[in-house]
Amino acid sequence: MALTIRERRLPQLHISLDAPSCAFRAPNPPAASTSASWGGEFRLSDFDRLAVLGRGNGGTVYKVAHRRTSALYALKVLHCGDPGAASEVDTLRRTDSPHVVRCHGVIPAASGDVALLLELVDGGSLDAVVGRQGAFPEAAIAEVAAQALSGLAHLHAIRVVHRDVKPANLLVSAAGDVKIADFGIAKVLSRAGDHCDAYEGTAAYMSPERFDTERHRDADPCAADVWGLGVTILELLMGRFPLLPAGQKPSWAVLMCAICFGELPVVPEGPASPELQGFVAACLQKDYTKRASVAQLLAHPFIAGRDVVASKDVLRRLVAGA
CATH class of the missing domain: 3.30.200.20 (Phosphorylase Kinase; domain 1)
Structure with a gap:
């Protein structure tokens, strides 16, 4: 029904x-x-x-x-x-x-x-880079996540929610700088406790609660940005959209069922360290009240424990196609 x-x-x-x-x-x-x-x-x-x-x-x-x-x-x-x-x-x-x-x-x-x-960001979108290069190495993923979280921390501090975090809306420069772009459906929250109740965005990256905003009127809108980042990070790791089987044609109903009711993909060991697995799990909690905040994710070992210089260099070389 x-x-x-x-x-x-x-x-x-x-x-x-x-x-x-x-x-x-x-x-x-x-x-x-x-x-x-x-x-x-x-x-x-x-x-x-x-x-x-x-x-x-x-x-x-x-x-x-x-x-x-x-x-x-x-x-x-x-x-x-x-x-x-x-x-x-x-x-x-x-x-x-x-x-x-x-x-x-x-x-x-x-x-x-x-x-x-x-400003012109010369490396293009992460969507374009993953299309050219395939799955990202973990060091590059850590750098993308860290910089995107810093951008989200700034936005949320000034009461702005993006509402469409995805690889196509994260740009990267040849110098390895990641920037959040495209604020066409962003919302400025007028006061504490303000909510987003519009059915807008890209269905593939929407959080479970955003498919039923009538039921989840009290949901923290910033939590939806964290979900979008989690799906993005998992996509960079897998080299394809992660919430549907490879090759399955997406539709609104299929995506809604997968996101709201389906089992989340297991982050494979080997390609992903325990720190990366834990980071993705913290982002992709279906219950938004259990989802990590941006501040908590910035302090997560996957972010705080990375070698900043080395991870940015890996991202730079990936963008350059080296």
């Missing part, structure tokens, strides 16, 4: 199974950026569009060059009327973290569209 109810609701939801990546990536490192403000210092005519980096439901991302300085950026053009545009602009105004993609300014367009001038 519950499955039938959810299926009837599906046409009204803002949910994708696995949304296309709008990765802000380029083959060359960005030139030194110029300072910019939110107050309209730039105009669209100041930039040459060099390539399309990605397309998604919310807009199109271009690689652009500033005509006067030759500095390279990513320009995300948000379509007029997109409900996520205001959310993304509002969120990016609040953030100031090396682990969150930097926005240099908001540029209005004559069509009514809005363009975000973003």
